[in-house]
Amino acid sequence: MSAPIVQLSHLSYTYLAGTELAATALVDASLSVSEGEIVALVGPSGAGKSTLVSFVNGLLRPEEGGRAVILGLDTHDPAADLSALRSQVGLVMQHPHQQLFERYVGDDIAYGPRQMGLSGESLRGRVRWAMEAVGLDFETFVDRRTFALSGGEMRRAALAGVLAMQPRILVLDEATAGLDQVGRSQVHEVLHRLQSEQGLTIVLVTNEMDEVVDMADSVSVLVKGHTVASGAVREVLGDASLMERCGLTVPEATELAQDLREHGIPIGQSLLSDGEVEEALWHVLHR
Amino acid sequence: MDAFISVRDLHYRYGNAGESIEALRGVSLNIVRGEYLAIVGPNGSGKSTLAKCLSGLLSPSSGDVRVNGASTRDAAALVGIRATVGMVLQNPDNQFVTSSVEDEVAFGPENLGVPPAEIRRRVASAIERVGMCGQELRDPHLLSSGEKARLAVAAMLAMEPQCLVLDEATATLDPRSRGSLLALLTQLYSAGMTIITVTHHMTEVTRAKRVVVMERGQIALTGAPAEVFARDDALKGYGLALPPAAAVERGLARRGLELGRDVVTAEELVRRVVALWEGEG
Amino acid sequence: MARAASLRNASLGRFWPGDSVVHTLDPRVKLCSLGLWTVAIVLASRWWVTAALFLLIAAAYRAARLPRGAAGAVLRPVLPVLAVLAVSQLLFGYQDPAMPGADIGVLEVGAADVSLGRVIGAAIAIVRLLSLVMLVGLLTATTSASALASGMERLLLPLNRIGLPGHELALTGAIALRFLPILGEELEAVQRAQLARDITGGPERPWQLARNARRTAALVVPLFADALQRVDEISTALLARCYQGGRGRTYMRELRLNAKDLISLAISVGLLVIVVVL
Numbered sequence: 078m079s080a081p082i083v084q085l086s087h088l089s090y091t092y093l094a095g096t097e098l099a100a101t102a103l104v105d106a107s108l109s110v111s112e113g114e115i116v117a118l119v120g121p122s123g124a125g126k127s128t129l130v131s132f133v134n135g136l137l138r139p140e141e142g143g144r145a146v147i148l149g150l151d152t153h154d155p156a157a158d159l160s161a162l163r164s165q166v167g168l169v170m171q172h173p174h175q176q177l178f179e180r181y182v183g184d185d186i187a188y189g190p191r192q193m194g195l196s197g198e199s200l201r202g203r204v205r206w207a208m209e210a211v212g213l214d215f216e217t218f219v220d221r222r223t224f225a226l227s228g229g230e231m232r233r234a235a236l237a238g239v240l241a242m243q244p245r246i247l248v249l250d251e252a253t254a255g256l257d258q259v260g261r262s263q264v265h266e267v268l269h270r271l272q273s274e275q276g277l278t279i280v281l282v283t284n285e286m287d288e289v290v291d292m293a294d295s296v297s298v299l300v301k302g303h304t305v306a307s308g309a310v311r312e313v314l315g316d317a318s319l320m321e322r323c324g325l326t327v328p329e330a331t332e333l334a335q336d337l338r339e340h341g342i343p344i345g346q347s348l349l350s351d352g353e354v355e356e357a358l359w360h361v362l363h364r
Numbered sequence: 365m366d367a368f369i370s371v372r373d374l375h376y377r378y379g380n381a382g383e384s385i386e387a388l389r390g391v392s393l394n395i396v397r398g399e400y401l402a403i404v405g406p407n408g409s410g411k412s413t414l415a416k417c418l419s420g421l422l423s424p425s426s427g428d429v430r431v432n433g434a435s436t437r438d439a440a441a442l443v444g445i446r447a448t449v450g451m452v453l454q455n456p457d458n459q460f461v462t463s464s465v466e467d468e469v470a471f472g473p474e475n476l477g478v479p480p481a482e483i484r485r486r487v488a489s490a491i492e493r494v495g496m497c498g499q500e501l502r503d504p505h506l507l508s509s510g511e512k513a514r515l516a517v518a519a520m521l522a523m524e525p526q527c528l529v530l531d532e533a534t535a536t537l538d539p540r541s542r543g544s545l546l547a548l549l550t551q552l553y554s555a556g557m558t559i560i561t562v563t564h565h566m567t568e569v570t571r572a573k574r575v576v577v578m579e580r581g582q583i584a585l586t587g588a589p590a591e592v593f594a595r596d597d598a599l600k601g602y603g604l605a606l607p608p609a610a611a612v613e614r615g616l617a618r619r620g621l622e623l624g625r626d627v628v629t630a631e632e633l634v635r636r637v638v639a640l641w642e643g644e645g
Numbered sequence: 646m647a648r649a650a651s652l653r654n655a656s657l658g659r660f661w662p663g664d665s666v667v668h669t670l671d672p673r674v675k676l677c678s679l680g681l682w683t684v685a686i687v688l689a690s691r692w693w694v695t696a697a698l699f700l701l702i703a704a705a706y707r708a709a710r711l712p713r714g715a716a717g718a719v720l721r722p723v724l725p726v727l728a729v730l731a732v733s734q735l736l737f738g739y740q741d742p743a744m745p746g747a748d749i750g751v752l753e754v755g756a757a758d759v760s761l762g763r764v765i766g767a768a769i770a771i772v773r774l775l776s777l778v779m780l781v782g783l784l785t786a787t788t789s790a791s792a793l794a795s796g797m798e799r800l801l802l803p804l805n806r807i808g809l810p811g812h813e814l815a816l817t818g819a820i821a822l823r824f825l826p827i828l829g830e831e832l833e834a835v836q837r838a839q840l841a842r843d844i845t846g847g848p849e850r851p852w853q854l855a856r857n858a859r860r861t862a863a864l865v866v867p868l869f870a871d872a873l874q875r876v877d878e879i880s881t882a883l884l885a886r887c888y889q890g891g892r893g894r895t896y897m898r899e900l901r902l903n904a905k906d907l908i909s910l911a912i913s914v915g916l917l918v919i920v921v922v923l
Contacts, residue, residue: 121538122508122510122537136837136841163840163841171536172834175834175835175838175867178862178864178867192842228407228408229407229408239842254536255454255535255564257407257564258406258604285539324538326540329567329607337634340637342634342637351608351612351615354612355611355612355615358612359619362637362644419885421884421885443887446884447887451885457827459878459879459886461823461882461883463789464789466897467897473895474894474896476887477895479895503660505823523887
């Protein structure tokens with residue numbers, strides 16, 4: 078794997094610092110992402126996950142002591158060109174209506190690329206590409222009213238609006254929370270395809286451990302503004318006592334495997350998915 | 365036993381005559397007192413609409429919903445029905461109207477005209493049942509998401525309902541908070557409360573005694589979790605997955621190792637695997 | 646983003662729980678006093694009466710034992726308004742010939758001749774506005790939304806007799822106050838999402854009217870869509886909680902006027918009388 082293209086180290090951040098309403102969001106948080114990798118960021122609610130990813134696209138700049146280097150750009154440097162960074166780092170949020178504002182779907186998706194200077198046929202082509210990438214048929218949806226879309230369609234439109242800028246890094250801030258199984262696996266499929274075809278790097282903020290298993294190459298755990306663990310998904314999520322200490326739970330399949338082991342079934346540790354538990358059981362039970 | 369909630373040929377249409385969407389298209393269902401029912405289905409299948417009809421928040425376009433014999437079409441009975449079948453909505457932020465935990469819990473009984481001393485008793489008891497003692501004066505908006513969910517339940521409990529309906533109340537919670545909310549529901553269920561929960565989460569469904577699968581405004585499947593999850597092909601068509609234990613069992617069955625298609629919970633799977641393992645050993 | 650973050654904690658309307666005298670006063674008394682003091686501030690014609698009223702309000706803040714900076718947080722959002730008021734009063738304010746210093750020139754700006762009298766006049770206008778804002782801030786800081794709602798409803802009760810929805814009005818006000826910080830959070834999220842797509846970046850420049858209008862629209866549209874959705878959900882939630890207006894409603898806290906309340910009310914009435922007589 079290549080050198081990290083996102084390197085956040087020892088970041089701290091306090092909202093409204095110096096006022097009576099000051100709220101500490103980050104104390105000592107780090108995150109390292111290699112090119113083409115999918116990294117999951119997990120942690121109990123209020124851990125500071127959204128604040129941490131705000132450093133990835135330069136919405137926040139590091140204060141004393143911390144360092145944030147994204148795509149080779151040190152955002153602490155006051156001369157750093159953050160607008161160039163924003164065009165290369167896409168952010169998708171949990172509530173799609175927070176990022177849709179144009180009246181028609183096509184216009185909304187065109188907003189980003191238009192700002193980047195695209196126009197005419199190349200703009201149209203880009204919008205078409207982004208829509209098809211998320212599974213929205215161009216002809217059907219381009220002239221639809223944005224706020225008349227269904228919840229699932231709105232999510233895909235929001236994702237398309239970000240993809241249309243062809244970012245090198247995509248940040249998803251709980252972008253699949255509350256989606257049903259079908260909606261979620263559609264989004265996962267799109268992301269996996271973009272990763273393998275375009276080499277897209279993805280930072281995935283999520284509460285769903287099964288989503289981490291499904292999607293991520295590595296995972297970082299944030300608790301009360303501290304990065305307390307990071308590494309390969311199996312090492313981190315498979316470690317029940319670590320997850321317990323962090324106020325998190327292991328994936329459901331891992332819990333099932335643990336139950337089985339406690340009842341004397343000799344299957345391996347750190348099994349993460351239904352498939353792995355099935356495989357392990359098959360080997361034990363099939364003689 | 366007489367039905368507690370009975371639904372007969374329920375239709376519900378959103379919007380006006382011009383462009384209306386029929387969210388429910390002929391739903392019939394009986395719910396007895398003390399039941400634990402899970403309603404599942406893909407986004408847009410009408411499960412939230414059904415939940416709102418059950419608790420008297422929406423009136424049927426046609427058909428009938430009766431709670432303890434009273435129809436939700438009867439305007440005079442509506443307040444009683446809403447107090448009997450308490451509804452917890454998905455986003456707690458949009459259901460809090462006061463600025464302290466105890467005021468929030470008191471709001472429902474105050475609306476019902478309960479005498480002040482009785483309100484204070486109910487508020488204290490509801491706050492205790494959801495484990496939020498000592499937090500009476502906190503601002504609901506500043507609670508954690510798990511606490512908000514429990515406060516939303518307490519606010520309903522203070523109206524002393526016979527049934528709680530939860531509309532995707534766990535969808536955006538972190539796993540720990542979800543676990544504590546589910547434990548609370550199980551506790552209320554054991555104490556005799558009827559629980560109806562709308563969810564995407566299949567492991568949550570295995571806690572229920574009966575499952576209703578919605579698809580395009582109609583009931584597609586219904587039965588005990590084991591019966592419903594035995595129909596995995598049909599479920600896949602509705603975009604629903606299996607809970608982990610059932611998925612593992614199905615996988616093993618495909619390889620020729622049968623543990624029984626009725627396995628849905630982790631406990632059951634463990635029991636069968638252990639039996640087989642010790643039988644062999 | 647910093648701007649939105651401060652809106653999230655919008656302090657006008659924020660309640661700081663406590664047990665001071667000001668906190669424990671009957672909300673009806675506090676609301677009536679707010680009315681009486683407001684009239685007093687507006688009617689006060691002498692500069693030292695205005696100053697005295699301001700000091701009394703400051704004393705009330707002390708008595709409320711609010712966290713440090715609560716008063717500052719209340720004032721911060723109105724600072725720009727104060728600045729505009731100061732300038733306009735200095736340049737175009739009504740000049741009372743009887744005001745001491747009316748004939749002493751301080752500064753000449755173009756055609757406007759700023760006299761010491763105008764400076765004093767501007768100072769009085771500012772202190773008045775400050776007093777009003779701090780008064781409202783004190784009420785919301787020491788009174789929970791539901792106490793306010795119940796106080797308001799009971800004061801508005803006579804309205805119900807002539808067929809107007811007293812409790813509904815009061816609850817609407819309370820909900821509006823409650824959702825101010827939530828809308829602030831929402832604005833922050835929208836801004837975050839859009840900054841991420843707005844690669845032209847850079848500070849807002851006042852002369853780029855078209856671009857700024859577009860930016861503002863881009864913020865307001867999703868916020869409005871969100872507000873509408875919330876309205877829908879809140880009204881459903883009110884139904885679920887069996888809300889039926891003021892009819893037949895009871896209260897967990899029974900409001901009874903005690904000696905402290907009566908004395909406070911008497912002080913407020915007395916204050917107004919003194920100001921009117923002076």
